[in-house]
Amino acid sequence: MADHYEVLGVARDASPDEIKKAYRRLARELHPDVNPGEDASERFKLVTHAYDVLSDPEQRQRYDMGGDAAGGFGGAGGFGGFSDIFETFFGGGAGGGARAGRPRSRRERGQDALVRVTLELDDVVFGVHRDIEVDTAVLCDTCQGSCCQPGTQPVTCDVCHGAGNVQRTVRSLLGNVVTSQPCNVCQGYGTTIPYPCTTCQGQGRVRARRTVSLDIPAGVETGLRLQLPGSGEVGPAGGPNGDLYLEVTVEAHDVFSREGDDLLATLEVSMPDAVLGATTTIESLDGTVELELRPGVQSGDVLTVKGRGITPLRGSTRGDLRVGVHVVTPTRLDAKERALIEELKRRTKAPAPRLAEFHQGMFAKLRDRFRNS
Known part of the structure; x- marks a missing residue:
């Protein structure tokens, strides 16, 4: 079995950041969409598996202590940590948003936004129309929320095969225990984005100033908040917009x-x-x-x-x-x-x-x- 450090081309005392940079460089070079050769595909799997082990502090520690390539101990007397057992029974192993057999969604609801507007007493009599400039997150025009460069798309993760999580068997006092954790390669999404959109940096949204047209009803008063559903920030990966809340302040009038x-x-x-x-x-x-x-x-x-x-x-x-x-x-x-x-x-x-x-x-x-x- 190839040494994980040699596969990634890093020293045994390499920092997590150095390991991550080495993996990204090799993944871009060996990914099947870029290098379709059979040898490259096999090397890509080795590189991905090596990164999966070395990027997890517990697996890397066991590997450095003489464990097998999968991160567990080869000897019959070895045991996994008790934390793995408790994670299995109490759900700690499924953190980060991915659940067993179900990957995370990149699309999330955007945040709500609060805008304060000042009105004159004249505006309150019959209501008023206002166009308000808001600094917020909007859909990326380049990728339209896909997070990918135009002409490309996410690819199924080769490590978790689209599940968003990986399972491993740990030997314990209770026997072999199977734990599930979010995939370190795809971060629990089940897919990776080999070519992120350069405009939004793979977020599917960008910060921008936009105009919101408001019809403020008559009768509002200072301190009142009006809710405009769906007028807040667009979510990551083009997720649904949050809400916009309008807080009103009515200025004092000289006569009335x-x-x-x-x-x-x-x-x-x-x-x-x-x-x-x-x-x-x-x-x-x-x-x-x-x-x-x-x-x-x-x-x-x-x-x-x-x-x-x-x-x-x-x-x-x-x-x-x-x-x-x-x-x-x-x-x-x-x-x-x-x-x-x-x-x-x-x-x-x-x-x-x-x-x-x-x-x-x-x-x-x-x-x-x-x-x-």
Whole structure:
């Protein structure tokens, strides 16, 4: 039986990396697809078997201690390690994704992705369309997920013959025990790729920037996450895409605030308009709105405009626009204006200032009125 180290052309103290490099060099030279000769085929099998033994630390140790070419001891008194026995009974020998008689699949589901998007309050009223640039994994255009150079394909592993795992018999106190481990040559896939795609390095996917078109519904709010199934990263070897999650942040507006599906705003009214009443037009988030102020309107009164709020996330009936009145008292009066105010005070016989119901400031009063209206 040929010496494994001589077959691979390495020294007996060669490192695992040196053994791997030697195997890859010889495999490329002797592979049947490259060198169809019968001698090359036999040498390829010897090289592959030698690598299978020397790349496994336990098998290499037994081989170096005088074991046979398969990695077990030739003498009648030798025993395999107890770890092999426990692996057989408790499934440790089938790690790495390959199970006995069933190879691993190169195709795997891609990872989910999270994208954060910032919206303005205007976008929330009716929803908005956005095109978002995402850095993610996409299908390789060169190999279309096959992981192989164009015109080539994976070949059945000569060591495990497509099973993805190899079995070996170990002598133990319990007799001969058969263990199964992922094939070291094909890594449990059952096939090898002699000519990996040079664009994706045999991964079937590459990193790239792509555009995702999103229709963000109305009614979203800060902290909400929207799920877009199948819009995440493509999986290895062209596996199915993961999902894309969109996390929303809504920026504060200078004029309007939000309470549920309602929009809130404050309208400053001059004292004469508060006394006499007035009609005014304001700009809402989706056009102009006409407001009617009754004579004698008070600070803290709330004017409600039905159906001019936010379209709910699940539903079609919009909320309301609620406008709180804030009467502005003039702070600078000329002599004539002051005389008119004093005359008004005498004529209306306004009561003297007095204690009334406690309020935590004008804006607290407005907030309470908003909630109770």
